[in-house]
Amino acid sequence: MSYRIVVVSDSHGNLHALRRIVEHEYPFDMLIHCGDGVGDLFHAGIPLEAVVVRVPGNVDMGRVTDMEQVVFHDVGDRRIMVTHGDLFRLHQGYEDILREGRKSAADFIFFGHTHKKFLLPGKPLLFNPGPVSSGVYGLVTIDGEWRFEHRRLEEGQ
Numbered sequence: 001m002s003y004r005i006v007v008v009s010d011s012h013g014n015l016h017a018l019r020r021i022v023e024h025e026y027p028f029d030m031l032i033h034c035g036d037g038v039g040d041l042f043h044a045g046i047p048l049e050a051v052v053v054r055v056p057g058n059v060d061m062g063r064v065t066d067m068e069q070v071v072f073h074d075v076g077d078r079r080i081m082v083t084h085g086d087l088f089r090l091h092q093g094y095e096d097i098l099r100e101g102r103k104s105a106a107d108f109i110f111f112g113h114t115h116k117k118f119l120l121p122g123k124p125l126l127f128n129p130g131p132v133s134s135g136v137y138g139l140v141t142i143d144g145e146w147r148f149e150h151r152r153l154e155e156g157q
Contacts, residue, residue, distance in 0.1 A: 003075070004028040007138035009084070009112025010131035011037030012059065017132050018044045020153055025139065030075070034112035034129070035060055035084030038067070057084035057112060072104060075142065081106035081124070085113035094126060101126075108146070110138075117150045 006025045011018045011033070022031070022044050031050050033041055035057025046052060056067045070083045081101050088097035090113055101109045101124040108125045117130030117138070127148055129138030135153035140146060 002141050002143035003030075005030040005032060005075070005140040005142070007032045007034070007110055007127065007129040007140060008132045009034035009036065009129050010057065010115055010133055011040045012131070012133040013037055013040060014133045015040055015043050017135050017153060021132065021137050022046055024153070032073075032080075032082055032110055034082060034110055036112060037132070039063065053080075053082055055082050055084055058086040060084075070100070072106065078107040078146070079105055081109045083109070083111050085111035085128075090114050094120065097126070098122075098124065119148055119150070 006028045018040050026047060028050060031046055031052050033054040035055050036059045038054045038056050038060050041054060053071060053073050055069055055071055069087055073080045081104055085097060097109060106124045108127060110127050112128060114128060115131045117136055118128035120126040127138060130136030130150060137151055139149050139151055
């Protein structure tokens with residue numbers, strides 16, 4: 001049986017899109033929100049049995065003060081680093097975020113902020129699901145190996 005992780009970022013109050021993603025991908029085991037709209041999770045209808053990992057984004061910072069900006073979560077023998085990304089000057093490149101991931105022994109780094117879906121294989125692998133506010137998100141399926149895909153909400157979903 002596979003383990004499914006829904007990865008979202010930058011929902012920016014688009015509750016309709018976030019709810020549609022949750023409904024379309026159910027059942028899943030974990031939902032990760034990479035910031036900017038992290039409060040939207042309270043209204044998204046996430047199943048109680050799902051593990052939720054979240055970090056604030058730069059837009060959330062005035063409203064959310066009790067959350068770490070970088071968190072780590074282990075799934076099996078793999079370590080995921082989750083951050084919004086604004087701390088790492090992403091518009092200038094990926095060196096800073098990769099350095100932090102390597103320093104922390106992360107296998108995968110999930111981030112948002114740029115509003116661009118992105119996948120860069122390597123150690124650590126970089127994965128930006130893209131912005132929920134545009135109907136884009138990520139799905140990670142673990143069934144012996146880790147598979148990363150970008151998905152888009154279609155009409156009728």
